[in-house]
Amino acid sequence: MGCGGSVFSGTTQGIDRSVVEQIVRQVALEYLGRPANGVSPAPELTVLASARHMHICREDMDILFGKGSELTVYKDLYQVGNFAANEKVTIIGPRSRLISNLRILGPMRKQSQIELAFTDAISLGIDAPVRLSGNIADTPGAIIMGPKGSLELKQGIIRAAIHVHMNPAEAALFGVKQGDLMKLKVGGPAGITFDKVHVRIDPTSRLNVHMDTDEANACGLHLTKDIELIK
Amino acid sequence: MGCGGSVFSGTTQGIDRSVVEQIVRQVALEYLGRPANGVSPAPELTVLASARHMHICREDMDILFGKGSELTVYKDLYQVGNFAANEKVTIIGPRSRLISNLRILGPMRKQSQIELAFTDAISLGIDAPVRLSGNIADTPGAIIMGPKGSLELKQGIIRAAIHVHMNPAEAALFGVKQGDLMKLKVGGPAGITFDKVHVRIDPTSRLNVHMDTDEANACGLHLTKDIELIK
Numbered sequence: 270m271g272c273g274g275s276v277f278s279g280t281t282q283g284i285d286r287s288v289v290e291q292i293v294r295q296v297a298l299e300y301l302g303r304p305a306n307g308v309s310p311a312p313e314l315t316v317l318a319s320a321r322h323m324h325i326c327r328e329d330m331d332i333l334f335g336k337g338s339e340l341t342v343y344k345d346l347y348q349v350g351n352f353a354a355n356e357k358v359t360i361i362g363p364r365s366r367l368i369s370n371l372r373i374l375g376p377m378r379k380q381s382q383i384e385l386a387f388t389d390a391i392s393l394g395i396d397a398p399v400r401l402s403g404n405i406a407d408t409p410g411a412i413i414m415g416p417k418g419s420l421e422l423k424q425g426i427i428r429a430a431i432h433v434h435m436n437p438a439e440a441a442l443f444g445v446k447q448g449d450l451m452k453l454k455v456g457g458p459a460g461i462t463f464d465k466v467h468v469r470i471d472p473t474s475r476l477n478v479h480m481d482t483d484e485a486n487a488c489g490l491h492l493t494k495d496i497e498l499i500k
Numbered sequence: 501m502g503c504g505g506s507v508f509s510g511t512t513q514g515i516d517r518s519v520v521e522q523i524v525r526q527v528a529l530e531y532l533g534r535p536a537n538g539v540s541p542a543p544e545l546t547v548l549a550s551a552r553h554m555h556i557c558r559e560d561m562d563i564l565f566g567k568g569s570e571l572t573v574y575k576d577l578y579q580v581g582n583f584a585a586n587e588k589v590t591i592i593g594p595r596s597r598l599i600s601n602l603r604i605l606g607p608m609r610k611q612s613q614i615e616l617a618f619t620d621a622i623s624l625g626i627d628a629p630v631r632l633s634g635n636i637a638d639t640p641g642a643i644i645m646g647p648k649g650s651l652e653l654k655q656g657i658i659r660a661a662i663h664v665h666m667n668p669a670e671a672a673l674f675g676v677k678q679g680d681l682m683k684l685k686v687g688g689p690a691g692i693t694f695d696k697v698h699v700r701i702d703p704t705s706r707l708n709v710h711m712d713t714d715e716a717n718a719c720g721l722h723l724t725k726d727i728e729l730i731k
Contacts, residue, residue, distance in 0.1 A: 387717035388619055399689040399720060428720075430689065458630035458661065460695040461718075464685075486618035487692075487718035489630060489659075 312439050314498050316453070316478040317347060318485030319429070321389045323358060323373045323413075324382045324402075329422070333358055333415025340375040347477050348434060350376065361412040362393030380405065382425040383413075386483040390428060400427040401467055431484060432467040433498065434474040443500055446470070451500055453478055457493025466498070543670050545729050547684070547709040548578060549716035550660070552620045554589060554604045554644075555613045555633075560653070564589055564646025571606040578708050579665060581607065592643040593624030611636065613656040614644075617714040621659060631658040632698055662715060663698040664729060665705040674731055677701070682731055684709055688724025697729070 330338055340354040352375045359369040360383060368389060382405055390397035395409050410422040433451060435443070445451060447470045453463040466478060478498065485491070561569055571585040583606045590600040591614060599620060613636055621628035626640050641653040664682060666674070676682060678701045684694040697709060709729065716722070 387720065387722075388713065391717070399723070428690075454695075458696070459659075462693040462695055464691040464693055465689070482619065483714055483717040486622070486714040489618065491618075492630070 312435075312442065312476045314476055314478065314496065315347060316455075316480065316490065316496055318482055318490060319384065319479050320482050321368070321371060321383070321385045322353075323360075323371055323384075324378045324380075325373050326379060326381045327377055329381045329413070329420060330377060332418045332420045333413060335417040338417075340373060340377060342375070343372070346374070348475060349473060352376075356415075359414040360393065361414065362395050363411075364394040366393050368393060380425065381413075381422055382427065383411070383422070384427055384429040384481070386481045387428055388483050390426070395426055397426050397428040399430050401430050401432065401469075402427075429479070429481060430467050431463050431465070431478070431480045432469050433476070433478045434469050434471065435476045436472055436474050437470055439476050440468065440470045443498070445500055451498055453480075454497045454499060455488040455490065455493060456495030457489050459487065459489035459492070461488040463488075543666075543673065543707045545707060545709065545727065546578060547686075547711065547721065547727055549713055549721060550615065550710050551713050552599070552602060552614070552616045553584075554591075554602055554615075555609045555611075556604050557610060557612045558608055560612045560644070560651060561608060563649045563651045564644060566648040569648075571604060571608060573606070574603070577605070579706060580704060583607075587646075590645040591624065592645065593626050594642075595625040597624050599624060611656065612644075612653055613658065614642070614653070615658055615660040615712070617712040618659055619714050621657070626657055628657050628659040630661050632661050632663065632700075633658075660710070660712060661698050662694050662696065662709070662711045663700050664707070664709045665700050665702065666707045667703055667705050668701055670707050671699065671701045674699075674729070676731055680731075682729055684711075685728045685730060686719040686721065686724060687726030688720050690718065690720035690723070692719040694719075 334356060340356055342352045343355045344353045346352055354373040354375045356373045357370045358373065359367055360371050361367045371383070382402065384402070385395070385397050387397065395411060398408055400408065405425045405427060408424045409426045410424050411426055413420055413422050431453070440446065443451070445468045447468060449468040451466045451468060453466045455461050463480070463484065565587060571587055573583045574586045575584045577583055585604040585606045587604045588601045589604065590598055591602050592598045613633065615633070616626070616628050618628065626642060629639055631639065636656045636658060639655045640657045641655050642657055644651055644653050671677060674682070676699045678699060680699040682697045682699060684697045686692050694711070694715065
């Protein structure tokens with residue numbers, strides 16, 4: 270085998286491609302905590318890792334993908350009505366670093382928002398705050414490019430806080446209310462307890478913890494099914 | 501601003517460069533837990549994030565950097581005698597993905613070993629097991645390239661388990677022994693408790709928790725000094 274860097278001229282380590290595969294790998298994994306005796310009232314717990322993604326508003330969709338364009342379904346997500354779209358954008362940070370193939374999750378929302386892991390944000394040079402989805406006041410922005418245009422997103426880049434979706438019946442079972450914090454204890458060789466899992470209650474929700482790729486990789490989520498949600 | 505992917509032909513998202521900066525950023529951070537009253541016997545706790553790196557043996561050093569070559573000091577590390585070297589290699593995974601500028605930590609060891617975060621390992625396509633440093637039996641390998649040669653590392657690629665170095669006096673203070681597990685509770689907006697912090701005792705050690713970049717990014721280590729090591 271040859272030596273020296275010149276062997277690799279023209280070959281690059283593509284962070285984009287690897288992360289796309291990471292999305293496929295991790296979003297596809299579902300960790301089910303079933304009651305041991307089969308009769309416990311405890312609902313099944315699904316924990317999913319979200320790779321970085323964008324939520325988009327109508328106005329930004331028009332600019333990036335063309336007037337009147339619509340998101341198209343690449344894959345349905347666990348929460349009913351939500352989907353990973355075929356549409357992807359490129360985000361450009363303040364130091365001219367970029368991440369391409371940033372997937373959009375549908376449906377469209379009232380305001381655009383980009384959720385990055387700290388690994389992504391540090392790579393881009395963006396100081397992303399930890400926020401719950403939708404709470405984007407005074408967050409940083411970036412340049413976003415789509416196939417039909419580009420725009421300067423003024424704000425909306427966050428590191429999403431780990432959270433659990435549930436319906437009111439499940440909330441009653443756990444004895445928690447909207448905005449409470451729960452713990453998620455993940456076993457396995459890299460055991461971690463997430464101490465601040467935000468409770469988000471909606472009648473349409475399915476019980477489901479969302480963490481990001483940094484969190485999933487830190488706890489080795491792919492290595493264990495020993496996971497417990499605790500009040 | 502122009503639109504479309506062609507604008508970026510020839511421009512790549514360099515994971516290597518960003519991670520090098522991440523090394524500098526995170527290794528430089530020290531989180532000190534000082535006793536509130538200034539008279540407590542509790543030793544100061546330093547928590548450091550280790551970016552991916554290699555430990556190298558004499559034989560592999562000869563192949564990669566030339567017969568009789570030596571590591572040179574780029575920066576001293578927290579544990580006395582350990583240092584980040586100027587020397588770097590490229591690691592090539594089974595799917596022809598690569599990570600360049602993988603820094604070597606000195607001094608040389610009896611066997612080569614590469615410590616990756618899961619984010620790195622997934623990117624390379626390597627199924628790295630969680631191991632304590634030095635415990636590399638039946639771990640995967642990879643092709644390693646240096647400026648003077650390349651080799652096939654047969655084994656030695658791990659995701660290092662989070663661990664705490666301490667001296668015997670500190671171990672006595674905590675009431676722990678070699679191989680015990682402790683907890684590290686990190687506060688802040690992304691609060692996490694690491695439930696399996698391996699205790700490593702050595703007379704030359706300074707009290708110091710080592711985590712990797714996935715773990716540091718998951719808990720937002722850069723956002724808080726509210727950190728506690730618990731038996």
